[in-house]
Amino acid sequence: EAAVTQSPRNKVAVTGGKVTLSCNQTNNHNNMYWYRQDTGHGLRLIHYSYGAGSTEKGDIPDGYKASRPSQENFSLILELATPSQTSVYFCASGGQAPLFGEGTRLSVL
Amino acid sequence: AQSVTQPDARVTVSEGASLQLRCKYSYFGTPYLFWYVQYPRQGLQLLLKYYPGDPVVQGVNGFEAEFSKSNSSFHLRKASVHWSDWAVYFCAVSMISGSFNKLTFGAGTRLAVCP
Secondary structure (H helix, E strand, O other), X not given: OXXXXXXXXXXXXXXXXXXXXXXXXXXXXXXEEEEEEEOOOEEEEEEEEOOOOOOEEOXXXXXXXXXXXXXXXXEEEEOOOOHHHOXXXXXXXXXXXXXXXXXXXXXEO | OOEEEOOOOXXXXXXXXXXXXXXXXXOOXXXXXXXXXXXXXXOEEEEEEEOOOOOEEEOHHHOEEEEEOOOOEEEEEEOOXXXXXXXXXXXXXXXXXXXXXXXXXXXXXEEEEEO
C-alpha cells in the first residue's frame, strides 16, 4: 500500500536551534514535496524535488533547506529555527494527485 | 498566477442534510482541480480530481464536484451528510508540467455536522 511516513510527529525546538524533519515514501515516486499548513493560508509549498539529488524552491523557501539523498527520503531542514516557523508540516509524494503524510507539528519556543 | 478561494471558512450542517462547499479558482488556461479532505490529526486524503472532460466528477464516500469554466468554480456537493464527514476540506488547482504537479491550495473549509 502506498505510504508517506513523516518523523517526528511532534517536535518542540528552541529559537536558533537546528531542526530536521524527515519523510520517507515507499511508492517509488520521483516527485516529493514539503508544505506547511497555517490557519487561513491552507497549505503552502516550501520545497520540492524531482528525484534523488534534486531540490527546488517552492513558494515560501526562506529559512528552509531541503535534502533528497535517495528516491525514498526527503528532509526539510531549519538551520536556525524561529517562532514564525511554528506550524504543521506535510510531506507528499507523487505526480498528478500527490499522497500526503500525516504531518509533523512543530513548535519553536 | 494560479489561486484558489474558498469563501466559507466554516460550514455547519445537520446530519442527513445536503452539502455544498464552494471553491473559486483563478488560472490561465484549462485547470486541473482537486478536493482533498483532512480528518482530525491526519494528513490530506484525495476526495476527487477533475481533468478536462466531463464537468461532473464523482469521488469517494458519495462526494461529487462540478467544474464550471464560466464561473471559475469547482464546488463540492454531497446529497446526505454523515457525522463522519466532520473534517476540513481543501480545494486545489494544479499546474501540471510533465509528471510534476504544483498544487495551490485554498485556505480550507471546516465542516461541522450536527446530530
